[in-house]
Amino acid sequence: MLSAQGTEKKVAVVTGGAEGLGAEIAHRLAREGFEIALLDLNGEGLESTAAAIRGAFPELRVLTIKADLADAALVSDAFAEVESHFGRVDALINTAGGSGTEPVHDIEDLAPEMWSQVLNANVTSAFLCSRMAVPLMRRNGFGRIVNFSSAVADGLAGPSGTVGARLPYAASKAAVIGLTKQLAKDLGSSGITVNAVSPGLILPEHGRVRRVFEALPEEAQAATCAAIPAGRTGTGAEIAAAVAYLVSPEAGFTSGCVLNVDGAA
Numbered sequence: 001m002l003s004a005q006g007t008e009k010k011v012a013v014v015t016g017g018a019e020g021l022g023a024e025i026a027h028r029l030a031r032e033g034f035e036i037a038l039l040d041l042n043g044e045g046l047e048s049t050a051a052a053i054r055g056a057f058p059e060l061r062v063l064t065i066k067a068d069l070a071d072a073a074l075v076s077d078a079f080a081e082v083e084s085h086f087g088r089v090d091a092l093i094n095t096a097g098g099s100g101t102e103p104v105h106d107i108e109d110l111a112p113e114m115w116s117q118v119l120n121a122n123v124t125s126a127f128l129c130s131r132m133a134v135p136l137m138r139r140n141g142f143g144r145i146v147n148f149s150s151a152v153a154d155g156l157a158g159p160s161g162t163v164g165a166r167l168p169y170a171a172s173k174a175a176v177i178g179l180t181k182q183l184a185k186d187l188g189s190s191g192i193t194v195n196a197v198s199p200g201l202i203l204p205e206h207g208r209v210r211r212v213f214e215a216l217p218e219e220a221q222a223a224t225c226a227a228i229p230a231g232r233t234g235t236g237a238e239i240a241a242a243v244a245y246l247v248s249p250e251a252g253f254t255s256g257c258v259l260n261v262d263g264a265a
């Protein structure tokens with residue numbers, strides 16, 4: 001893909017790129033011609049995603065950076081490394097996040113530390129990465145930011161009874177929508193768009209959500225699919241296709257939008 005400035009390839013920073021949806025999005029954007037910077041906590045997963053992309057697209061550079069993206073200093077260092085390696089950032093895909101690992105049943109038992117951990121992983125990381133990417137995008141008068149919300153943000157997809165897994169997650173994914181809409185307005189005519197993808201239940205080719213789903217008894221898997229109007233779970237490829245549209249030059253008039261990819265959940 002040629003940039004507006006000349007023959008340099010465009011560069012996409014994909015957070016949460018070690019496995020799951022981030023890995024599939026990175027692969028799809030490489031197919032679109034982007035060079036890729038993968039950022040994640042999971043160093044082993046980063047290397048395996050990078051190796052797969054390099055194998056398929058040997059002409060593209062792929063950079064991996066292991067970092068906790070909720071840490072402002074580490075995010076600043078990571079983007080300094082991206083800048084020195086590629087000299088530009090055209091797209092930022094804020095896929096990193098998660099629901100935390102210790103479900104509890106009552107709000108009284110939800111530790112403030114767990115609340116902060118989930119909010120930091122899902123919202124603060126997107127804020128910190130956007131904060132570092134926007135100045136690099138402004139230089140070229142072009143940028144695409146895609147954040148990750150969830151159908152859970154609408155209160156539609158979460159079973160009750162596991163406050164620890166759901167409450168901070170739902171709050172954080174609603175906050176991602178606020179971040180997306182306000183930043184889209186703030187960046188207005190800068191050439192930088194900001195959108196969110198809101199997935200329903202998606203089973204990536206490899207990743208945590210697939211492992212959790214496949215560990216359920218078959219009846220529970222069938223009941224889960226039956227509760228989704230489309231009658232099935234979504235695929236990582238369907239999410240990656242939505243992202244590929246949102247980062248394309250043709251999507252320049254689409255900003256502040258939340259794109260549901262959820263089988264009408």
Ligand SMILES: NC(=O)c1ccc[n+]([C@@H]2O[C@H](COP(=O)([O-])OP(=O)(O)OC[C@H]3O[C@@H](n4cnc5c(N)ncnc54)[C@H](O)[C@@H]3O)[C@@H](O)[C@H]2O)c1
Binds near residue numbers: 068
């Ligand atoms: N898969 C789904 O069904 C689904 C549904 C709705 C929303 N989402 C959202 O989509 C995104 C990707 O989902 P997924 O299924 O690939 O999840 P996943 O758990 O498989 O992958 C998330 C990645 O983010 C990384 N990460 C988490 N916190 C981090 C931090 N502080 N710093 C750096 N890296 C961090 C993890 O190491 C992991 O590689 C998440 O934001 C998730 O909440 C997923």
